[in-house]
Amino acid sequence: MSTGSPYPPVKIGIVSISDRASSGVYEDKGLPALQSWLTRVLKNPLQFDPRLIPDDQATIETTLIALVEAGCALVLTTGGTGPALRDVTPEATLAVAHKEMPGFGEQMRQISLAFVPTAILSRQVAVIRDQTLIINLPGQPKAIAETLEGLKDSDGKQRVPGIFAAVPYCIDLIGGPYLETDAAVCNAFRPKTAIRSFL
Numbered sequence: 001m002s003t004g005s006p007y008p009p010v011k012i013g014i015v016s017i018s019d020r021a022s023s024g025v026y027e028d029k030g031l032p033a034l035q036s037w038l039t040r041v042l043k044n045p046l047q048f049d050p051r052l053i054p055d056d057q058a059t060i061e062t063t064l065i066a067l068v069e070a071g072c073a074l075v076l077t078t079g080g081t082g083p084a085l086r087d088v089t090p091e092a093t094l095a096v097a098h099k100e101m102p103g104f105g106e107q108m109r110q111i112s113l114a115f116v117p118t119a120i121l122s123r124q125v126a127v128i129r130d131q132t133l134i135i136n137l138p139g140q141p142k143a144i145a146e147t148l149e150g151l152k153d154s155d156g157k158q159r160v161p162g163i164f165a166a167v168p169y170c171i172d173l174i175g176g177p178y179l180e181t182d183a184a185v186c187n188a189f190r191p192k193t194a195i196r197s198f199l
Contacts, residue, residue, distance in 0.1 A: 013067030
């Protein structure tokens with residue numbers, strides 16, 4: 001974990017869910033994509049807890065619970081959210097939930113629909129377990145970034161907000177650490193009364 005930052009340290013669980021990648025059939029691209037984007041967007045000192053696991057509901061549930069119990073404020077998963085028989089990430093996520101946060105899934109599909117009509121086949125969900133926010137993301141690195149950042153026009157103006165804009169305030173509300181973002185990547189939204197200065 002890096003030091004010297006005025007912002008509180010944050011532990012983040014990143015989970016790539018794929019039968020083939022976890023068995024070594026092909027290289028996993030989900031974990032590097034998640035870690036790269038989070039490192040770009042967050043100013044906090046970060047500690048990652050990465051997991052590469054198969055499309056197995058019991059394994060996914062156990063992994064998510066373990067990451068929450070390990071103190072992760074945020075857990076992001078990638079993969080296993082389509083309609084295929086082995087796609088069970090949403091079922092596993094909902095099974096460990098204390099609260100469901102449906103707005104995240106709704107917004108992810110809205111963003112993806114700007115690119116592909118098959119976005120309506122995605123079943124990503126977001127939930128809260130204890131003081132951890134868990135979000136299912138798409139499987140492709142490009143789609144991960146688009147979903148988190150949202151859509152910008154040719155002038156760089158935000159057309160559709162990405163879901164990460166709401167993540168820091170959500171984590172505030174459930175008692176987690178204060179996340180500070182780089183506005184050039186993703187401008188986190190908080191009510192004025194919730195904004196804190198660490199500088």
